[in-house]
Structures are given as C-alpha cells and as structure tokens.
Amino acid sequence: MHYRKKFGRIALLSVGVSMIALAAHAFEATTPPEPPAFPAEAKVTYVARDSILEFKALPGYSEPDWVSEKFEKAGKLPPLKDRLPEEPLVYKAANMPDGIGVYGDTLRHVIGGRPEGWNYMAGQSQGWGGIDIGLSECLTRTAPLFQVNAEDTEPLPNLAKSWEWSKDGHKLTMHLVKGAKWSDGHPFTADDVMFYWEDAVLDPNVSPLGGGASPEAFGGGTTLVKIDDYTVEWTFKEAFPRQYLYTMAYPSFCPGPAHVLKPKHPKYSDNSYDQFKNAFPPEYMNMPVMGAWVPVEYRPDDIIVMRRNPYYWKVDEKGQQLPYLDEVHYKLSTWADRDVQAVAGSGDISNLEQPENFVAALKRAAEPDAPARLAFGPRLIGYNLLMNFSANGWGNPDEREQAVRELNRNPEFRKAVTSALDRKAIGDSLVKGPFTAIYPGGLSSGTSFYDRNSTVYYPYDLEAAKAALEKIGLVDTDSDGIVNFPAGTAGGANVEIVVLVNNGYTTDKSLAEGLVGQMAKLGIRVVINALDSNQRDAAHYSGRFDWAVRRNTTELSSVVQNTEQLAPVGPRTSWNHRAPEGKDVDIMPFEAEMAELVNRFITSQDNAERAELMKKYQKVYTENLYTIGLTEYPGALIINKRFSNVPAGTPIYMFNWAEDSIMRERMWVAADRQGKYELYPEQLPGKPGDGGPMN
Numbered sequence: 001m002h003y004r005k006k007f008g009r010i011a012l013l014s015v016g017v018s019m020i021a022l023a024a025h026a027f028e029a030t031t032p033p034e035p036p037a038f039p040a041e042a043k044v045t046y047v048a049r050d051s052i053l054e055f056k057a058l059p060g061y062s063e064p065d066w067v068s069e070k071f072e073k074a075g076k077l078p079p080l081k082d083r084l085p086e087e088p089l090v091y092k093a094a095n096m097p098d099g100i101g102v103y104g105d106t107l108r109h110v111i112g113g114r115p116e117g118w119n120y121m122a123g124q125s126q127g128w129g130g131i132d133i134g135l136s137e138c139l140t141r142t143a144p145l146f147q148v149n150a151e152d153t154e155p156l157p158n159l160a161k162s163w164e165w166s167k168d169g170h171k172l173t174m175h176l177v178k179g180a181k182w183s184d185g186h187p188f189t190a191d192d193v194m195f196y197w198e199d200a201v202l203d204p205n206v207s208p209l210g211g212g213a214s215p216e217a218f219g220g221g222t223t224l225v226k227i228d229d230y231t232v233e234w235t236f237k238e239a240f241p242r243q244y245l246y247t248m249a250y251p252s253f254c255p256g257p258a259h260v261l262k263p264k265h266p267k268y269s270d271n272s273y274d275q276f277k278n279a280f281p282p283e284y285m286n287m288p289v290m291g292a293w294v295p296v297e298y299r300p301d302d303i304i305v306m307r308r309n310p311y312y313w314k315v316d317e318k319g320q321q322l323p324y325l326d327e328v329h330y331k332l333s334t335w336a337d338r339d340v341q342a343v344a345g346s347g348d349i350s351n352l353e354q355p356e357n358f359v360a361a362l363k364r365a366a367e368p369d370a371p372a373r374l375a376f377g378p379r380l381i382g383y384n385l386l387m388n389f390s391a392n393g394w395g396n397p398d399e400r401e402q403a404v405r406e407l408n409r410n411p412e413f414r415k416a417v418t419s420a421l422d423r424k425a426i427g428d429s430l431v432k433g434p435f436t437a438i439y440p441g442g443l444s445s446g447t448s449f450y451d452r453n454s455t456v457y458y459p460y461d462l463e464a465a466k467a468a469l470e471k472i473g474l475v476d477t478d479s480d481g482i483v484n485f486p487a488g489t490a491g492g493a494n495v496e497i498v499v500l501v502n503n504g505y506t507t508d509k510s511l512a513e514g515l516v517g518q519m520a521k522l523g524i525r526v527v528i529n530a531l532d533s534n535q536r537d538a539a540h541y542s543g544r545f546d547w548a549v550r551r552n553t554t555e556l557s558s559v560v561q562n563t564e565q566l567a568p569v570g571p572r573t574s575w576n577h578r579a580p581e582g583k584d585v586d587i588m589p590f591e592a593e594m595a596e597l598v599n600r601f602i603t604s605q606d607n608a609e610r611a612e613l614m615k616k617y618q619k620v621y622t623e624n625l626y627t628i629g630l631t632e633y634p635g636a637l638i639i640n641k642r643f644s645n646v647p648a649g650t651p652i653y654m655f656n657w658a659e660d661s662i663m664r665e666r667m668w669v670a671a672d673r674q675g676k677y678e679l680y681p682e683q684l685p686g687k688p689g690d691g692g693p694m695n
C-alpha cells in the first residue's frame with residue numbers, strides 16, 4: 001500500500017516532468033486574449049456616401065472681402081468665377097457638423113518632422129504631420145469614409161469627379177474636374193495626370209511619397225491613356241477591380257504640377273534623378289498645389305506658414321470659396337510637443353498617439369477650462385517588429401546581415417522571438433490602464449475585417465523560446481550570455497541584430513528598448529539604430545535593416561487602403577520583403593499564399609468572400625509570423641474647442657490620418673472666437689519660386 005502510493009507519486013511526477021519537457025519544445029498556439037474594453041471610444045454618426053459632397057455650378061460665388069478688394073479689384077487676380085471650375089466640388093451643408101462657416105483665423109499645427117523639399121512626386125517628405133496631405137489632392141479621397149458604412153461603399157470623387165466602367169469591367173473612364181487650376185493659376189488637366197503616371201508611377205527611378213505608387217499597386221499590366229484634357233481611361237487585366245479606386249486616393253495618386261516639375265525631370269532635361277528630386281528645396285516658396293493652402297514661408301527648425309489658395313476649387317452650398325481658414329502653421333518642434341501644445345492651447349491639433357502622453361493629456365483635457373477637446377477612437381494604432389526576409393540581396397547585406405536574414409526566414413526562430421516577448425509588460429511600459437492590448441501582429445483589432453478566432457497567438461514562454469533557439473543550432477558557445485551562430489556561419493559570432501527605429505517618437509524608442517531587454521533574456525543582442533524619420537525611411541526603402549520597429553500603416557488599419565502592401569504581391573509592395581534591383585522577391589511559401597489571398601481580395605466583388613479571404617489571410621499571417629506584433633492601442637484626436645465642423649468620433653488613423661479625415665478645408669471658427677494668430681493677414685501666395693507671399 002505504502003509502496004504503491006509512493007510509486008504512484010513518482011509516476012505522476014515523471015508525467016509532469018515529461019510534460020514540461022514537451023512544452024519546452026513545442027509552442028502553444030492560441031487566440032489572443034480579448035482586448036480590455038475601452039469605454040471612452042467616441043461614436044461616429046454614419047452617413048450615406050452621397051451626402052458629403054457633389055459637383056455642381058452654383059448661381060454665384062464669394063470669397064473673403066479682402067481678397068476681392070485687395071487682389072481682384074486691383075487686377076492682381078482674375079475674377080473668382082474664372083478661377084473656379086465649371087462645376088466646383090460643393091460640400092453639402094447637411095453633412096457639416098456645425099453647418100456653413102465664416103472666413104478667418106489660423107490652424108496651428110506642431111510637427112516633429114522636417115521638410116526635405118516640395119517634390120512629393122519624387123518621394124521628398126514635407127515633414128509629415130498633415131503637410132503633404134494638405135498640399136496634395138488626389139484622384140479620389142478615402143479619409144472621410146470613416147463616417148460611411150463599410151458595405152457597398154467606394155472612395156469619394158475628388159480630382160476625378162466621376163467615373164464609369166465599361167460593360168466588361170476592363171475599362172474605367174474618369175472625368176477630371178473641368179476648369180480647376182493650380183494655385184498659381186495654371187490649368188489642371190489630364191496632362192498632369194499622365195505626367196504623374198508615366199514619369200512617376202511607371203518610372204522605376206521615381207517613387208512618390210508614401211511608397212505605394214508602384215505600377216503593381218494598380219494591377220499588373222494596367223494602362224492609362226489620355227482621351228482629352230479632362231478625360232483619362234484606365235484598362236485593367238481583371239474585370240471591375242474597384243479596389244484600385246482606393247489606390248487612386250492618398251498617397252498613391254496625387255499628381256504634381258507638371259508645368260513646373262516636367263522641365264526638371266531627367267526625361268525632359270539634362271538633370272539626374274537626384275537633381276530632379278532636389279529641385280524644389282524647402283526654401284522654394286509658393287510651390288503650385290491643388291490643396292487649400294500654399295507654403296509662403298519656411299524658417300528652418302521654426303515654422304512653415306501657408307496662406308489660402310485663391311484658386312481652390314471647392315466651395316460650400318452658399319458658393320463661398322473654401323477654405324474658411326486663411327492661414328495654416330506647422331511649427332517645427334517634436335511629436336511629443338504637439339500633444340503638449342494642443343492640450344495647452346498654444347497649438348490647435350494633435351493626434352494623441354504616444355501612450356506615454358495619455359495620462360497627462362487626459363487630465364488636462366478633463367479640466368473645465370481646458371482649451372482643447374480630446375476624443376479617443378478605435379484601437380487602430382499598432383506596432384510591429386519587421387524582420388527583413390530578403391535573402392537575395394535587398395539592401396546588400398554583409399556576412400552577418402545575411403546570416404540574420406536566414407534566421408529571419410526560419411519559422412522556429414520567429415516563433416522563439418515572438419514567444420520571448422512579454423507583451424503585457426511591453427504595453428504597461430508605455431502606459432498603464434485599459435489602453436494597450438496584446439497584439440500578435442496582423443490586422444488591427446479595430447478594423448471591420450478583424451476576426452479574433454482567425455488570429456494565432458503564441459503566448460509568452462521564455463523557456464520554450466530558448467529551447468527552440470538551441471534546436472536550430474543557436475547556442476552560447478562562449479558563455480557570455482549571448483547565443484552564437486553555428487561555427488561556419490558569420491564566424492560563429494554572437495547573434496547580434498540591428499533594429500531600425502524612428503528616433504522622432506518616444507514610443508518607438510521605448511518599444512525598441514523593451515525589445516533589447518527582452519531579447520537579452522533570450523540570449524540575443526539587439527542593437528538600436530535610431531534615425532530621424534527621413535533617414536529611417538531611406539534606410540528602410542533601400543532594405544538596409546535586419547529588424548525594424550515600425551508603426552503600422554493603413555493597410556493593417558483599413559485593409560482596403562494600400563491593400564497591395566499587405567503582402568509581397570510585387571517587387572516593392574511589402575514592408576519587410578522586397579526585391580533587389582533586377583531580381584524577383586525570394587518569396588517563401590506562406591508569403592505566396594498571403595499574396596494570392598490579397599490578389600483575390602483585390603479582384604473580388606463579393607463582400608462575404610472578401611471577409612472570408614481576410615480571415616484566411618490573418619491566419620496565414622499570424623501563424624507564420626509574417627511580422628511580430630508588439631502592441632496596439634487607441635489614439636485620440638485633440639482639437640482646440642474654437643473650431644467648428646470637426647466630425648465627432650474622427651479616428652486619428654483609418655484610411656488616412658485625421659488631418660485628412662476631418663476635412664480641414666471646411667473647418668471654421670466663429671467670428672467671436674477667432675484668435676489673432678495670422679502672420680500674413682490679408683496676403684496671398686506669390687509666384688512659384690518667389691521669396692514669399694504677395695502683398
């Protein structure tokens with residue numbers, strides 16, 4: 001009896017031990033825990049797509065009195081009617097949260113980026129924070145769709161005011177807004193559209209800002225031709241690929257002014273591509289734009305000032321030419337300062353996106369005399385760890401880097417890394433409370449396409465992670481706490497991995513530092529390469545990284561925008577796996593599966609099928625760890641209370657950033673609440689290249 005009991009206990013014990021041993025070699029795969037409920041999410045009032053805007057001629061038009069008095073009557077500007085299109089874009093009053101507005105005041109942004117120049121088409125950054133979004137008008141527009149029910153919708157018209165499909169669905173005819181002009185008065189026509197298509201999208205040496213405007217983003221074999229000055233015609237290999245209407249929105253089809261860009265483009269000049277790219281430095285003022293405000297002053301590390309575009313082609317139902325606001329500022333500071341200034345009232349707007357600032361901002365916004373409103377949206381801000389999957393030369397890796405690429409491609413290695421991440425601790429290190437959620441990677445839990453049951457999550461399990469490294473031959477041969485490559489690979493050196501990080505954001509740096517600490521426990525040394533945003537982008541696009549900590553872009557938060565970036569469907573659509581010049585992507589089988597699902601999604605017409613395809617996509621993505629999720633959380637829009645026409649519940653990021661979603665051109669400030677912030681009152685933009693505004 002006594003013996004049997006003892007024996008039984010030993011037997012039980014050994015079963016226990018072998019279960020632990022087993023667990024050490026296999027990763028548990030489950031679904032991620034339910035994210036903490038976040039009650040503060042602001043509600044959106046949903047509207048019909050057609051209720052936002054229309055194109056039509058109105059009986060009469062008006063503009064601020066000082067423009068007609070000082071400019072038009074003095075012969076410095078043609079009559080307003082001749083500056084507007086035959087049928088301007090008209091914002092409907094019923095869709096305006098506070099109705100038709102009045103002129104005046106300034107919108108004061110604060111940003112952390114710095115402008116490289118004005119050549120958006122050649123990929124120069126203007127410093128982000130809403131600058132390029134405001135300057136660029138695109139064929140279609142998607143940002144305001146956050147307020148339209150997702151089913152059966154398509155992008156809003158913009159520079160393309162209407163379109164029809166041929167019967168067989170292979171041809172799409174687009175009508176451009178007729179008689180619209182650039183901010184210097186030059187007509188906007190199909191030539192601008194064709195120049196953008198032929199000499200930016202199709203020219204492999206030119207990549208427009210945002211990185212999505214590669215030919216395959218519009219479908220392999222797609223062509224575009226000019227029919228007449230205001231008509232262009234697309235031909236697609238697939239029938240009815242409506243998805244590409246989203247690619248024609250920001251950031252991928254926002255044409256630049258051909259009349260100033262073309263003479264500098266290498267195809268039409270002696271310039272090199274570099275000279276073309278840099279032909280419009282930040283000091284070059286009054287760059288012609290289709291947007292509502294034109295840059296008239298730039299002071300390095302201080303401010304960019306913009307004044308109203310007297311040729312803007314959008315009006316309200318009363319015929320008042322937009323924008324309502326006469327001036328826009330971009331103070332050149334830091335992203336964290338944007339939050340601080342917006343809650344303090346010395347700035348007007350911020351996307352509260354760095355959790356480190358949440359608590360202080362919430363506190364200040366809750367005070368009765370708070371100058372700004374703060375409203376959280378869905379959990380759409382996410383971060384991933386990207387592993388460079390190219391083993392055939394993207395970014396010209398040296399021996400160590402090549403060895404890291406091989407590791408990155410090894411599924412056991414990726415499972416080890418993901419299982420060594422304590423995501424609860426990562427989230428809490430940014431902010432405590434119900435904000436952050438366990439994010440295994442893949443589609444954001446805030447999108448309508450998200451399905452938790454199709455999401456594979458490998459929970460935190462450091463022991464299993466260590467055992468997996470050993471299994472793939474990564475052992476600490478020199479007992480310094482860091483595992484070594486097998487002898488024969490990279491000289492058997494320590495496994496040291498460089499992670500590319502944007503140093504403009506506290507959050508990016510906190511996440512990278514957390515990663516360094518957690519990987520050290522696994523026996524991997526991670527070294528941070530923190531660069532400013534422009535340099536970071538350059539390093540990323542050219543493939544010069546082992547790993548990268550990266551804030552998600554819109555393909556993961558909207559799915560329908562920049563969809564091709566969800567997988568390596570072309571040589572340069574993926575963020576972690578691109579082709580080196582002259583070669584193909586060395587795609588892995590699971591990535592090929594993802595690409596095939598994405599291609600089917602793009603051409604599918606059936607909403608139920610599209611939802612199913614995204615479930616499969618999510619499964620393949622998260623099971624195979626296409627990227628390693630770090631954390632996700634909601635962001636909040638902070639906006640000064642004096643502004644009217646800010647739609648309730650505007651998410652800071654969905655199809656695009658809030659700066660686009662709120663439609664700044666129709667925001668206004670009641671006369672008795674207007675501030676005295678204008679630096680160039682009663683002045684308009686001058687000639688392109690001139691030093692500043694015209695008096």
Ligand code: GLA
Binds near residue numbers: 129131133335351353
């Ligand atoms: C930066 C900011 C975002 C947003 C975008 C707009 O990325 O971090 O909040 O303002 O610019 O492009």
